[in-house]
Amino acid sequence: MSRVVVEVMLKPEILDPQGRAVEGALDRLGLVGVTSVRQGKRFEIELAGPLDASRRERLNELAETLLANPVIENFTVHVVEDA
Amino acid sequence: MSRVVVEVMLKPEILDPQGRAVEGALDRLGLVGVTSVRQGKRFEIELAGPLDASRRERLNELAETLLANPVIENFTVHVVEDA
Numbered sequence: 001m002s003r004v005v006v007e008v009m010l011k012p013e014i015l016d017p018q019g020r021a022v023e024g025a026l027d028r029l030g031l032v033g034v035t036s037v038r039q040g041k042r043f044e045i046e047l048a049g050p051l052d053a054s055r056r057e058r059l060n061e062l063a064e065t066l067l068a069n070p071v072i073e074n075f076t077v078h079v080v081e082d083a
Numbered sequence: 084m085s086r087v088v089v090e091v092m093l094k095p096e097i098l099d100p101q102g103r104a105v106e107g108a109l110d111r112l113g114l115v116g117v118t119s120v121r122q123g124k125r126f127e128i129e130l131a132g133p134l135d136a137s138r139r140e141r142l143n144e145l146a147e148t149l150l151a152n153p154v155i156e157n158f159t160v161h162v163v164e165d166a
Contacts, residue, residue, distance in 0.1 A: 001118070007125055022126065025149055031141050033131040035084070042090055042125040043105065048116040058114050066108055 002047045003081040004059060008068045009040035043067055051082050085130045086164040087142060091151045092123035126150055134165050 010016050016038050023037040047055070060077055068075035093099045099121050106120040130138070143160055151158035 009125070009127065019126075022150070026128070026145055029145055029149060031130075031138065031145055033138070034128060035131050036127075036129040038127045040125045040127070042092070042123045043102075044092065044119075044121045044123070045109070045117060046119040047114075048118050055114065055116070062109055062112055062114055066112060067105070 001081065001083060002049065002051045002079065004045045004047070004051070005078045005080055006043040006045065006063045006067050006075060007040060007078070008043075008063075008073050008075045009038055011072055011074055014072045040073075041067075051079060084164065084166060085132065085134045085162065087128045087130070087134070088161045088163055089126040089128065089146045089150050089158060090123060090161070091126075091146075091156050091158045092121055094155055094157055097155045123156075124150075134162060 010019075018039040019037040022039060023034055026034045026037065045059075051059070056079075063075050063077050064070055093102075101122040102120040105122060106117055109117045109120065128142075134142070139162075146158050146160050147153055
């Protein structure tokens with residue numbers, strides 16, 4: 001079994017209203033000195049068997065097209081386990 | 084500046100309809116052998132100055148009460164940078 005984590009965050013130049021709301025709430029609730037909060041998505045994907053080159057490539061393509069919107073988001077793909 | 088990442092995922096026993104939808108889409112779009120997808124949230128928090136014990140404690144409390152719903156979600160707090 002293989003395990004992959006895909007993290008998707010808004011690009012730094014894109015306004016993140018959810019993150020801003022959390023930033024204000026953390027400050028009001030007594031966490032001092034918060035300068036920035038960005039909120040993103042995290043996908044934990046499990047696959048049967050090892051990740052060969054063609055599956056890795058397809059996974060990267062789908063991270064870019066299905067999981068993230070590359071116009072406004074950056075993404076990273078981490079292979080946590082490959083067996 | 085300190086940087087902290089909080090990851091929030093639904094507990095394994097809680098149904099994750101977003102994750103299931105992504106699982107179906109990955110399979111239809113040609114990624115073979117996907118057995119599970121779970122979708123969660125990720126917060127990147129930046130704070131001025133170092134994280135002393137009281138700020139760390141407040142951050143953990145707020146992760147549990149504001150960022151996650153501990154009835155249905157698990158969370159992890161990673162200090163990425165502390166200076």
